[in-house]
Structure formats: C-alpha cells, structure tokens
Amino acid sequence: MELLMNVVDWSRAQFALTACYHWLFVPLTLGLGVIIAIMETIYYRTRDVKWLATTKFWMTLFGVNFAIGVATGIILEFEFGTNWSNYSWFVGDIFGAPLAIEGILAFFMESTFIAVMFFGWNKVSPRFHLASTWLTAIGASLSALWILVANAWMQYPTGCTFNPDTMRNEMTSFLSVALSPMAINKFFHTVLSAWVLGGAFVVGVCGWMMLRKRNIRHCYRSLKVGAWIGLIGILLTMVTGHSSAVAVAKHQPMKLAAMEGLYRGRAAQPIVVAGLLNPAKTAENTERTFITEMDLPYGLSLLATNNPHAFVPGINDIIDGFSLDENGDTLNTISYAERMARGRDVQKALASYHTATSSGADKATIDSLRQVINTDFRYLGYGYLEKPTEAVPNVPLTFYTFHLMVLLGGYILAFMLIALLLAYKRQILDKARWGRWWHRLAVLTVPLTYLCGMCGWIVAEVGRQPWTIQDLMPNKVAISDITAGYVQTTFWIFAVVFTALLIADISIICRQISKKSQSDLDSASL
Amino acid sequence: MDYNILQNYWWLIMSLLGALLVFLLFVQGGQSMLISVPDRDKRSLLINSLGRKWEFTFTTLVTFGGAFFASFPLFYSTSFGGAYWLWMLILFSFVIQAVSYEYRSKHGNVYGSRFYDCLLFVNGIVGPLLLGVAVAGMFFGAEFTVQKDNILNHGAGISQWGPLHGLEAIICWKNLVFGLMVLMLARTLASLYFINNIDDDYIQPLQHRHLLINGAAFVALFLASAALILTASGIEAKPGQPAQWVELKYLHNFLQMWWCLCALLVGTLLVLYGIIRSLLAPAFRRGIWFAGAGTILVVMALFWVLGFNDTAYYPSLLDAQSSLTIRNSSSSHFTLTAMSVASLMVPFVVAYIFYAWRAMDRKSLTATELSALDEDDKY
Numbered sequence: 001m002e003l004l005m006n007v008v009d010w011s012r013a014q015f016a017l018t019a020c021y022h023w024l025f026v027p028l029t030l031g032l033g034v035i036i037a038i039m040e041t042i043y044y045r046t047r048d049v050k051w052l053a054t055t056k057f058w059m060t061l062f063g064v065n066f067a068i069g070v071a072t073g074i075i076l077e078f079e080f081g082t083n084w085s086n087y088s089w090f091v092g093d094i095f096g097a098p099l100a101i102e103g104i105l106a107f108f109m110e111s112t113f114i115a116v117m118f119f120g121w122n123k124v125s126p127r128f129h130l131a132s133t134w135l136t137a138i139g140a141s142l143s144a145l146w147i148l149v150a151n152a153w154m155q156y157p158t159g160c161t162f163n164p165d166t167m168r169n170e171m172t173s174f175l176s177v178a179l180s181p182m183a184i185n186k187f188f189h190t191v192l193s194a195w196v197l198g199g200a201f202v203v204g205v206c207g208w209m210m211l212r213k214r215n216i217r218h219c220y221r222s223l224k225v226g227a228w229i230g231l232i233g234i235l236l237t238m239v240t241g242h243s244s245a246v247a248v249a250k251h252q253p254m255k256l257a258a259m260e261g262l263y264r265g266r267a268a269q270p271i272v273v274a275g276l277l278n279p280a281k282t283a284e285n286t287e288r289t290f291i292t293e294m295d296l297p298y299g300l301s302l303l304a305t306n307n308p309h310a311f312v313p314g315i316n317d318i319i320d321g322f323s324l325d326e327n328g329d330t331l332n333t334i335s336y337a338e339r340m341a342r343g344r345d346v347q348k349a350l351a352s353y354h355t356a357t358s359s360g361a362d363k364a365t366i367d368s369l370r371q372v373i374n375t376d377f378r379y380l381g382y383g384y385l386e387k388p389t390e391a392v393p394n395v396p397l398t399f400y401t402f403h404l405m406v407l408l409g410g411y412i413l414a415f416m417l418i419a420l421l422l423a424y425k426r427q428i429l430d431k432a433r434w435g436r437w438w439h440r441l442a443v444l445t446v447p448l449t450y451l452c453g454m455c456g457w458i459v460a461e462v463g464r465q466p467w468t469i470q471d472l473m474p475n476k477v478a479i480s481d482i483t484a485g486y487v488q489t490t491f492w493i494f495a496v497v498f499t500a501l502l503i504a505d506i507s508i509i510c511r512q513i514s515k516k517s518q519s520d521l522d523s524a525s526l
Numbered sequence: 527m528d529y530n531i532l533q534n535y536w537w538l539i540m541s542l543l544g545a546l547l548v549f550l551l552f553v554q555g556g557q558s559m560l561i562s563v564p565d566r567d568k569r570s571l572l573i574n575s576l577g578r579k580w581e582f583t584f585t586t587l588v589t590f591g592g593a594f595f596a597s598f599p600l601f602y603s604t605s606f607g608g609a610y611w612l613w614m615l616i617l618f619s620f621v622i623q624a625v626s627y628e629y630r631s632k633h634g635n636v637y638g639s640r641f642y643d644c645l646l647f648v649n650g651i652v653g654p655l656l657l658g659v660a661v662a663g664m665f666f667g668a669e670f671t672v673q674k675d676n677i678l679n680h681g682a683g684i685s686q687w688g689p690l691h692g693l694e695a696i697i698c699w700k701n702l703v704f705g706l707m708v709l710m711l712a713r714t715l716a717s718l719y720f721i722n723n724i725d726d727d728y729i730q731p732l733q734h735r736h737l738l739i740n741g742a743a744f745v746a747l748f749l750a751s752a753a754l755i756l757t758a759s760g761i762e763a764k765p766g767q768p769a770q771w772v773e774l775k776y777l778h779n780f781l782q783m784w785w786c787l788c789a790l791l792v793g794t795l796l797v798l799y800g801i802i803r804s805l806l807a808p809a810f811r812r813g814i815w816f817a818g819a820g821t822i823l824v825v826m827a828l829f830w831v832l833g834f835n836d837t838a839y840y841p842s843l844l845d846a847q848s849s850l851t852i853r854n855s856s857s858s859h860f861t862l863t864a865m866s867v868a869s870l871m872v873p874f875v876v877a878y879i880f881y882a883w884r885a886m887d888r889k890s891l892t893a894t895e896l897s898a899l900d901e902d903d904k905y
Binding site: 060063064066067068070071072073074075077078080081082083084085086088089090092093094095096097099100101102103104105107108109110111112113114115116118119120123124128132163166167168170171172174347350351354384476477479480481482483486490493497500501503504505507508510511512515516 | 578579581582584585587588589590591592593595596597599600602603604605606607608610611613614617618620621622623624625627628629632633634635636637674675676677678680682683684685686687689691857858860861864865868869871872875878879882883885886888889902903
C-alpha cells in the first residue's frame with residue numbers, strides 16, 4: 001500500500017510539475033497573441049511604420065515564449081497515457097475527443113500560420129499576413145478551449161453513461177460535454193486571465209524601458225493596447241470568476257468549502273476576506289477553524305448562490321449529508337459514509353455482472369445487477385475511499401491560494417485602471433515625482449500576475465482532490481501499473497530539463513528586451 | 527453509420543495521420559545530418575530551411591496522439607502506460623527539439639548554439655528511431671495483458687506489463703531494424719527536401735551525395751524490414767472466435783487485400799523514382815514530392831495490414847486474447863460518430879496548410895535571403 005501511495009504521489013507531482021511549467025508560458029501566448037494582432041491591425045489600417053516596429057518588437061518576444069510553451073505542452077497530453085492509463089481507458093471515450101479536435105482544428109491552425117506570421121512579411125500580402133497573425137491568436141485560444149473542455153469534464157462529468165460491458169464511461173451527448181456550464185466558465189475565466197497577463201507583461205516591459213528612458217513613444221503606443229487588454233481582461237475575469245464560483249457551489253461544494261475554510265455552514269454565510277487558519281483544525285476534530293479572521297457579512301452566500309440569505313454547506317455538513325433549502329428546510333442529501341457503502345455495492349455488482357455475463361447467467365440476474373449499477377453508479381468512486389474524510393482536499397493550500405488570487409486580482413484591477421489612465425495622460429507621468437516608482441511597480445506586477453494565475457489553477461486542481469474524475473475515480477485508481485522509482489526518475493528529469501529551459505527562456509527574453517529597446521522602435525521595414 | 531464502418535474509418539484516419547507523420551520526419555532526418563556540415567553559414571541555411579517546417583511534424587505527432595486517444599483509447603492506455611520508457615524517451619527528444627530552433631541563435635541563450643544543435647541532433651536520431659521501434663512493436667508484439675475489470679481491484683492496472691516497461695522493445699533486434707529503416711527514410715527524405723528547398727551551390731551536391739548513401743541504406747533496411755514483416759506471425763481475431771496466432775499473417779493480409787499490396791508497390795516505386803531520378807538528374811528537384819507521396823502510401827498500406835482483415839494491430843505475446851484489435855479497443859459508436867463529423871474539417875485543414883506552405887515556399891531559400899533577415903528572425 002505504501003508503494004502504491006508513492007506511485008500516486010509521484011504521478012501527481014509529475015503532472016503538477018509539467019502542468020505548472022506549461023502554464024508559465026501558455027497565458028503569455030494567449031494574451032500577447034491578441035495584443036500583437038491588434039497592433040498589426042492598427043499598422044494595416046494606418047500603414048504607419050511606427051506600429052510595424054512596435055508589432056515586430058512584441059512578436060519577437062512572443063516567438064521565444066511560444067516555443068517553450070509548445071515544448072512543455074506535448075508532455076501533458078501523453079502523460080494521460082503514460083502515467084494515468086486506467087483513467088485513459090475509463091474515460092478515454094469522452095476525454096480523448098476534445099484532445100483530438102484540439103489537434104485537428106487548433107494546433108494545425110497555430111503551427112501553419114505562425115510560420116507565415118514570422119517569415120511571411122515579404123512572401124505574402126499584408127492582408128494575408130494580418131489574417132495569419134489573427135489566426136495564430138485564434139488558434140491558440142481554440143486550443144485552450146478544447147483542453148479546458150476536457151479539464152472541465154473531469155470536474156463535472158456530464159453527457160455520458162457507464163457501460164458495464166466495456167468497463168468505461170461512454171459519451172452520449174457531445175454538446176453536453178463541450179457546452180457544460182463548467183466548461184464555458186472555465187474557458188472564459190482562463191483565457192481572459194491570460195489577456196490580463198499579456199497586458200501586464202506589456203505594461204511591465206514598457207515600465208522597464210521607461211525607467212531607462214528608451215523608446216518612450218513606442219512605450220506609450222504599446223501601453224495603450226496593453227492596458228486596454230489588461231483592463232478588459234481583469235474585469236471579465238472577475239465576472240467569470242463569480243459565475244465559476246456559482247458552478248463550483250453547485251457541482252463541487254466540497255471545493256468551495258475548502259476555498260473558504262468552512263467546516264460548518266449556515267444561512268447568510270459571511271465570506272472570509274482574510275484569515276489565518278488554525279493548523280490543528282481538521283474535519284475530524286472540533287478545533288477552532290481560524291486563529292484570526294475578517295468576514296464580510298452575506299458574502300459567501302451571495303458569491304455561491306446569488307442569494308445573500310442562502311445556506312452554504314461546510315466540509316462537515318457535506319460529509320454528513322446535511323444541507324438546507326431556500327426555505328430553511330433540511331435537505332435529505334447523501335452522507336459520505338452512505339456514498340461509500342453504495343459505491344462498494346456498485347463495485348460488487350460490477351464484479352458479479354462480469355461473472356454472470358461470462359458464465360452465461362440468466363437475463364433476470366444480469367438485469368438486476370445492471371439495475372444496481374445504474375442506480376448508484378454516481379457513487380462508484382466513493383467505494384474506493386477508506387474513510388469519508390479522505391474526500392476532503394488540502395484545506396490550507398486551497399484556502400490561501402484562493403484568497404491570494406482574489407487579493408492579487410483586486411490589485412491588478414486597480415493597477416490596470418491607473419495604467420490605462422497614465423497611457424493617455426502622459427503629462428501626469430512625465431511630471432510626477434513618483435513616476436519611477438510607478439515603473440518599478442509595473443515591472444513587479446508581471447510576476448504578481450503570474451502568481452495570481454497559478455493560484456487560480458491550484459485552487460481548481462487541489463480543491464477537487466482526491467478525484468481525478470469528480471465522484472467517479474480517485475487518483476489512486478487512475479494510475480498506470482508502473483513503479484514509483486520510474487516516475488520519480490522521470491519527475492527529476494522533467495524538473496531539470498524544464499528548469500534549464502526556463503532559465504534560457506527568461507535569459508533570452510531579458511536580453512531581447514534589452515537589445516531591442518536600444519534600437520529605433522519608431523521605424524521599421526518589411 | 528454502422529459501428530464496424532466507423533471503426534474502419536478511424537483506422538483509416540489513423541493510418542493517414544501516421545503516414546503524414548512519417549513523411550514529416552524529414553525534419554528529424556535533416557537534423558541528424560547537420561553535424562556533417564562544418565561551415566556555419568551553410569549549416570544555418572539547413573537549419574533555417576527545416577525551422578520553417580518543424581512545427582508541422584510536431585503538430586502531427588500531437589494530433590496523432592490525440593486522435594489515437596479519442597478513437598482507440600485502449601491502445602493509448604495499454605501502450606503508453608506499459609511501454610513507459612519508450613514513449614518517455616520519444617517525448618523527451620521532442621521537448622528538446624521544440625525550443626532548439628527558436629533559441630539556438632538568440633542572444634542570451636545561456637548554453638550556446640552548439641548545445642542546441644546537439645539537442646536537434648539527438649532528436650533527429652532518437653525521434654525517428656524510437657517511433658519506428660514503437661510501430662514495429664505493433665507488428666512483432668509486446669509482453670502485456672489486458673484485464674478491464676482490474677479497475678475494481680484497487681490500484682491494479684487495466685494493462686499489465688513486464689518490469690522493463692518499454693526498454694525490452696528498444697533492445698529487440700527486429701524493432702531496431704524497423705527503427706533504423708525509419709531513420710534512414712527520414713534522412714533520405716531530408717536530402718530530397720533540401721534539394722528542393724535550398725538554392726545553394728554547396729548544399730545541392732552535398733545533399734546528392736547524402737541521398738546516395740542514405741537512400742542505399744534505406745533500401746537495404748526496407749527490404750530487411752519487409753522480409754521480417756512478411757514472414758512474421760500475427761494474431762487473427764475473427765468475430766465470435768477466440769484470437770489465435772496465424773503464421774505469415776501479414777503476408778496473407780497483403781494477398782487477401784489486393785489494394786493494400788497495390789498501395790505498397792505503387793508507394794515503393796514512387797519512393798524509388800524520387801530517389802533515383804534525383805540522383806541521375808541533378809537538375810530534377812521535385813523528388814521530395816514523389817518520395818513523400820510514396821512514403822504516405824507505403825505507411826498507410828502497412829497500417830492497413832496491421833488493423834484490417836480481423837488482425838490484432840497490437841499483439842500480446844503473453845495472452846492472445848489480450849491483443850488489441852480495432853474492434854475491441856475503439857471508442858463507442860457515439861464518440862466515433864461525433865469525431866467523424868469533426869473529421870469533415872480535415873480537407874479544409876489540409877487545404878489551408880497547402881496554401882500557406884505554397885505561399886511560403888514559392889521561392890527556394892537562398893543565402894542572400896537569409897542574410898537579409900534580421901538576426902532575431904533567423905534560426
């Protein structure tokens with residue numbers, strides 16, 4: 001058992017490592033792609049070479065970032081097979097389709113038109129080149145769409161049914177999978193947060209150049225586009241963040257409870273604005289949850305349900321199967337202990353079903369077993385748990401990353417508002433004594449925006465533990481039949497290779513910014 | 527549409543994607559030859575020529591993986607999780623390739639351009655060789671068993687492999703012969719591609735010399751691989767009957783499916799025509815198109831004899847009943863139907879790739895064009 005846990009832990013660690021590295025580069029591709037496309041559109045419409053120079057400046061940085069994004073991405077797709085092979089069969093019928101469509105419809109678009117974007121200035125017409133730049137940006141977003149549809153399905157499995165003969169889930173509605181509320185929210189929340197990063201990156205790089213008084217006119221041109229995209233991005237990220245919270249409250253209440261460190265809920269539940277969790281608190285004891293906290297009345301009820309008086313269940317409420325409806329009446333939900341029992345019944349029925357079908361048992365026996373399987377299949381995953389609290393995610397990690405994300409999101413909103421104002425009111429920045437501090441803050445905002453996005457992913461993925469597929473398959477059942485030592489070895493290889501590449505990536509980007517910022521960015525030739 | 531037809535259709539799509547991938551491995555073949563060009567400017571010409579195509583190979587590999595996952599998830603689950611080291615080595619080699627083009631000539635790349643050239647070389651050798659080994663495993667089998675209800679046995683894998691997890695496939699001599707054949711094919715196609723894509727007095731004769739050596743090695747290895755496949759046993763899995771080993775199964779398949787044999791023969795002739803005419807007539811620069819089309823036909827024919835005619839495309843050496851066929855490993859009827867609708871977009875995708883490629887390659891790459899580029903726009 002200890003060995004088994006090690007395989008699960010190392011497989012999770014490897015996936016987390018490779019996903020985190022990938023997500024360092026993808027949002028900049030998504031955000032900067034749109035910004036570059038807008039800049040080139042301005043050039044196309046005005047034929048002002050200053051905009052051509054500005055477009056090419058950001059395009060160089062886009063290219064460096066794009067390559068490492070591609071490199072780190074290939075691993076993720078194949079890891080589903082190499083490290084999570086049980087999962088690959090159990091849900092491959094549903095999960096594989098978005099990945100394949102991503103390849104056919106999005107990757108080829110990106111890879112075809114990015115070559116035109118970089119090398120086609122003198123080979124294709126300006127209109128074709130502009131279309132290629134937009135198609136590269138659109139292709140990147142389409143790619144994100146399909147991978148996020150796949151991710152959302154793991155959090156909210158829908159549009160499928162279990163087939164006991166093939167021992168897997170099979171798709172019954174493609175539209176339910178592709179257009180589930182979880183998928184829509186996740187796509188917009190994620191892609192718009194990438195716009196924020198793209199905007200913050202442009203503002204930050206311009207801040208560094210303005211500190212050194214290099215190409216100021218280019219910086220103001222860039223700021224106008226970057227700050228607009230950043231501001232629109234953060235506003236819409238917040239809107240979709242709220243709708244994501246509503247969807248999480250409905251479909252993953254345990255995650256929401258962990259995000260808030262909420263063990264016992266109530267009606268008109270306040271939201272914790274800031275707090276320090278008591279490290280001794282678990283779902284199995286009655287310790288105080290917070291050492292200190294600051295609440296906002298009605299906040300969580302409003303966030304989760306759009307109703308300030310609604311009941312929001314806590315971790316122990318969910319485990320006990322307790323909730324209240326809008327009228328305050330007790331809802332008869334299923335406790336985790338009961339779910340575990342039903343899950344085990346389904347597993348036994350499945351085993352009996354296979355014995356019955358292979359031994360040619362009578363139809364009535366097979367039908368009765370099918371009935372058990374169909375009735376309680378939704379609890380299958382709970383049958384693998386050893387105790388109800390095993391289904392509680394890491395509360396401190398989920399809580400702190402959620403609150404840090406929200407805090408940083410608020411800061412970024414304020415920052416982008418001011419950045420946009422200063423982009424248009426140049427005289428303010430020119431005369432202000434705090435101008436240099438503002439530029440330094442702009443540079444600092446770039447890593448803070450990365451941190452904000454990474455916190456969001458940690459909330460989304462740690463908050464749904466221990467499930468690979470919500471309620472159906474825990475991590476320990478999803479893994480491949482390989483040893484911990486093998487995964488440990490590849491984990492360290494990935495860690496070393498990706499870190500080495502990250503160092504090179506940062507070094508090249510910094511050098512490019514430094515070098516190109518010293519050239520004349522008010523003129524350019526095709 | 528009938529489930530069997532959909533399964534066949536998706537095997538056809540996989541064979542097409544696999545064939546395109548093998549053709550596009552000319553990028554890797556070219557990378558494996560960079561070391562033979564000592565002159566930095568000439569090497570830069572080769573790299574910049576390949577650098578505008580590497581994404582196609584990479585994307586086709588990713589799409590091939592995604593499409594296999596979607597259409598035949600049991601193969602994805604069994605082969606990737608089982609032959610762990612084989613696939614990990616392939617993936618590592620492609621990871622290091624993806625950054626090398628972009629980083630090698632950039633200021634501040636930390637490790638120097640020779641380091642990235644070495645990474646390109648490693649990918650150029652390891653990529654085609656091990657992809658060939660992986661495909662050879664589909665002909666010659668692997669040591670695994672599949673038990674789908676293992677999912678009820680906490681922590682047990684649906685597919686079970688031996689302790690070497692793919693290393694045994696790499697050291698199997700039959701697989702290696704096939705892998706080397708793919709590597710030499712990639713190098714041959716690379717020479718033909720350079721002849722077509724680069725207008726340079728030094729590169730042209732050099733690549734003709736490479737074409738002669740690589741082409742000869744490829745033909746020898748192709749004959750050896752064909753002999754191994756045609757004399758190999760395969761698993762036959764007829765509906766309603768237990769799977770069983772059949773001697774000379776792939777030879778029988780070629781004879782029973784005449785159209786596969788025709789595709790193989792026509793493809794082989796096209797490859798040979800592309801090579802021989804390029805060697806005999808140095809002014810002839812379109813050999814890549816003939817050899818490329820031939821490669822696609824040959825690879826598709828090989829996939830067809832692997833999967834069609836009630837053949838197990840992934841034979842288990844331990845338990846014939848565990849072998850994977852296009853019937854027992856595919857996605858459901860609904861998913862294959864939905865995916866088939868999406869596949870209607872493929873001609874559109876192929877059309878815009880062709881259009882963009884043609885627009886970019888209307889003129890061959892020259893040293894003059896390369897020198898006119900901004901330093902940061904070069905690979």
